[in-house]
Amino acid sequence: KAGVTQTPRYLIKTRGQQVTLSCSPISGHRSVSWYQQTPGQGLQFLFEYFSETQRNKGNFPGRFSGRQFSNSRSEMNVSTLELGDSALYLCASSPGRGDRLIGEPIHKQETQYFGPGTRLLVL
Amino acid sequence: QKEVEQDPGPLSVPEGAIVSLNCTYSNSAFQYFMWYRQYSRKGPELLMYTYSSGNKEDGRFTAQVDKSSKYISLFIRDSQPSDSATYLCARARYSWGKLQFGAGTQVVVTP
Numbered sequence: 001k002a003g004v005t006q007t008p009r010y011l012i013k014t015r016g017q018q019v020t021l022s023c024s025p026i027s028g029h030r031s032v033s034w035y036q037q038t039p040g041q042g043l044q045f046l047f048e049y050f051s052e053t054q055r056n057k058g059n060f061p062g063r064f065s066g067r068q069f070s071n072s073r074s075e076m077n078v079s080t081l082e083l084g085d086s087a088l089y090l091c092a093s094s095p096g097r098g099d100r101l102i103g104e105p106i107h108k109q110e111t112q113y114f115g116p117g118t119r120l121l122v123l
Numbered sequence: 124q125k126e127v128e129q130d131p132g133p134l135s136v137p138e139g140a141i142v143s144l145n146c147t148y149s150n151s152a153f154q155y156f157m158w159y160r161q162y163s164r165k166g167p168e169l170l171m172y173t174y175s176s177g178n179k180e181d182g183r184f185t186a187q188v189d190k191s192s193k194y195i196s197l198f199i200r201d202s203q204p205s206d207s208a209t210y211l212c213a214r215a216r217y218s219w220g221k222l223q224f225g226a227g228t229q230v231v232v233t234p
Binding site: 004033035043044045050055092096110113 | 167227
């Protein structure tokens with residue numbers, strides 16, 4: 001199976017602009033999570049989508065939003081970019097809960113497979 | 124104060140040595156504890172996970188969780204240069220879709 005793909009891989013924007021990042025999960029995976037990784041704060045959870053619904057949300061301002069499509073592909077949008085938004089944005093997919101078999105080890109459904117990330121630089 | 128504390132390193136060890144990595148955390152309402160490995164310019168990949176307290180071994184890797192001390196450890200035996208990477212501890216309550224990560228420790232194994 002192909003892994004998680006993210007586009008674009010690199011992006012340069014200026015303050016005040018907006019940006020949309022895309023994530024294509026592993027085929028059959030229904031859960032997609034987004035994280036921001038910076039040297040100072042490490043990996044921080046942004047949000048999780050499952051079957052087109054936002055299931056969890058992190059502590060980021062409303063400028064950060066996301067959505068998931070019926071084919072499980074996901075996008076995240078950052079409006080009014082700030083210098084501090086410069087980071088590596090990672091998405092991860094997993095099969096997700098919903099059809100887990102009784103006795104099945106949890107990692108079969110829950111293991112997060114990360115993409116290579118989109119590196120965003122805000123000038 | 125971050126909820127999951129991890130020394131960022133770098134931690135440099137000679138090939139064949141034991142690598143010892145630790146995290147401490149606050150708030151005990153988490154059931155799953157993981158270790159991820161991240162190579163440069165790559166996304167993290169799951170190494171091991173533990174449910175609640177206890178030890179788990181997988182080849183050269185051993186993960187330990189002590190919930191009473193709020194301590195998570197990873198040991199790498201017979202370290203190899205290919206083990207050079209950043210190691211991140213993480214935890215989750217029930218669903219793994221929302222993970223809390225430590226800062227990550229950069230490990231360098233020198234030949």
